[in-house]
Amino acid sequence: xxxxxxxxxxxxxxxxxxxxxxxxxxxxxGVGWAMIWLGLLTLGFVVHQLWVTSWLAELNxxxxxxxxxxxxxxxxxxxxxxxxxxxxxxxxxxxxxxxxPEGEDIxxxxxxxVESAPEPHSAFAIVRIPTIERLxxxxxVVSGVRVSDLKTGAGHMPDTPLPGQPGNAVISGHRTTYGQxxxxxxxxxxxxxxxxxxxxxxxxxxxxxxxxxxxANPDFAxxxxxxxxxxxxxxxxxxxxxxxxxxxxxxxxxLTTCHPRFSASRRLVVFAEMVDGPNAAVIGGAS
Amino acid sequence: MSWIPRGFRALPGPMPFRILQxxxxxAILLVVLHFFYEWVGGTFLDTGGRVE
Numbered sequence: 061x062x063x064x065x066x067x068x069x070x071x072x073x074x075x076x077x078x079x080x081x082x083x084x085x086x087x088x089x090g091v092g093w094a095m096i097w098l099g100l101l102t103l104g105f106v107v108h109q110l111w112v113t114s115w116l117a118e119l120n121x122x123x124x125x126x127x128x129x130x131x132x133x134x135x136x137x138x139x140x141x142x143x144x145x146x147x148x149x150x151x152x153x154x155x156x157x158x159x160x161p162e163g164e165d166i167x168x169x170x171x172x173x174v175e176s177a178p179e180p181h182s183a184f185a186i187v188r189i190p191t192i193e194r195l196x197x198x199x200x201v202v203s204g205v206r207v208s209d210l211k212t213g214a215g216h217m218p219d220t221p222l223p224g225q226p227g228n229a230v231i232s233g234h235r236t237t238y239g240q241x242x243x244x245x246x247x248x249x250x251x252x253x254x255x256x257x258x259x260x261x262x263x264x265x266x267x268x269x270x271x272x273x274x275x276a277n278p279d280f281a282x283x284x285x286x287x288x289x290x291x292x293x294x295x296x297x298x299x300x301x302x303x304x305x306x307x308x309x310x311x312x313x314x315l316t317t318c319h320p321r322f323s324a325s326r327r328l329v330v331f332a333e334m335v336d337g338p339n340a341a342v343i344g345g346a347s
Numbered sequence: 348m349s350w351i352p353r354g355f356r357a358l359p360g361p362m363p364f365r366i367l368q369x370x371x372x373x374a375i376l377l378v379v380l381h382f383f384y385e386w387v388g389g390t391f392l393d394t395g396g397r398v399e
Contacts, residue, residue: 101380108384109392210395217397232397237388242396302398317396324394 109237113211117239120212124183124200131184135259136176142342170342175222175259178203185223187214187231187315188255192244198257199241205232214241220305220314223256224263224334226343228308231256235318235328242317245330246292254313254332263337265313267293273331277308286326294330304329311343 081089178184181204189195201223205215214233221227233242248254252267270287274280283303285295296319297304304314304327311334319328334340358365389395 104380105384105387108381109388112381113385113388205395205397207389207395210397215395215397232395234393234395237393238395297398299394299398304398316398318393322392324391327396327398329398 113237114239117211117213117234121200121239124202124213127183128186128200131178131182132259135178135184137260138174138176139171140174142170142172172226172342173260173338174225177222180204180218181206181209183213184258185216186257187223187241188257189248189252190255191252192247194243195241199233199239201231201256210234211238217305222258223313224258224260224311224337224339226311226339228305228312228314229256230305230314230316232316236321242315242328243321245315245317245328246288246290246294246319248293248330249291250293252293253335254315256313261338263311263313263339264335265311265332266335267330267332269293270295270331272333273308276310276312276333277306279303279306285329288328292330294328296326297329299324299327301327301329310334311339 080086181202183200183202185201186198187195187201188198200213201216202209202213203216203218205217209215210232214231216222217230217232220230223229223231234240235242235245248267250267250269250272254265254267256263256265268276270285270293280303283297283301285297288294288296304316308331313332313334315330315332317328318324319326334343355365355369358368360368
């Protein structure tokens with residue numbers, strides 16, 4: 061009998077039903093296909109997370125750049141007189157000029173520049189970190205930290221002051237997806253410069269070590285934080301550590317992102333203190 | 348994998364219409380997959396770094 065005899069029925073012969081493969085073979089085949097599909101789905105997930113989300117973020121950044129440029133032109137800026145000791149005199153008022161009881165000059169109040177609040181979920185600032193290649197050119201910041209906000213840019217927590225204002229401005233960003241703006245936040249060391257450009261101008265901050273942050277805000281003492289193994293200035297906290305957004309005297313910027321990379325189990329937090337910018341000279345005493 | 352050509356042959360209408368249906372079905376599947384990947388990534392991989 062030849063191979064042809066077994067493979068095809070002879071002309072005129074009654075076709076026989078194809079033999080069903082054994083159960084073991086069928087199970088093995090099914091498991092094999094399931095593994096192939098699972099592998100393809102996983103590969104698709106990796107490609108989606110690393111490249112598709114970043115491509116989408118880049119597209120959104122292009123749109124946000126236009127929004128930020130518009131914001132820089134249209135934002136209302138109000139000068140606010142601040143007396144020594146941090147008392148705000150009156151929003152929009154000219155700094156009063158007066159003399160003391162015996163005719164000596166009272167130091168003129170300094171002027172704090174305040175910009176109008178941005179529209180929710182709109183872009184209003186650019187964050188730059190010269191020591192991180194990804195952020196050398198800057199990443200647009202939107203008002204809000206909803207999931208959809210953070211897909212487009214870094215997000216400013218609306219309940220915190222705007223960057224460049226007294227207090228603790230908090231900005232969050234993705235670590236490994238959506239353009240991964242804060243991918244290398246763990247590399248920042250004390251003294252590294254962070255710049256945030258708003259309608260007022262560029263506000264420069266210097267990264268501070270944890271003990272300096274605690275010295276500025278004693279309420280943070282005793283909080284549960286972990287140091288970074290990389291030796292960076294940031295600290296690692298639980299995802300629900302909302303205390304990091306609490307007020308700090310002076311002008312501060314707090315950046316938060318996921319930690320470790322490719323996991324959302326913890327948060328990496330970097331604190332930076334204002335050192336230069338339109339309001340830097342005033343903010344030391346303002347509150 | 349034989350279910351893919353079998354499924355394609357089971358689509359109604361002439362060949363161009365079948366191709367159009369197949370493209371639409373694949374596009375819908377990709378969109379569903381995109382949102383599924385977004386959810387998994389946003390929940391377990393990288394939430395965006397906010398504290399809440």
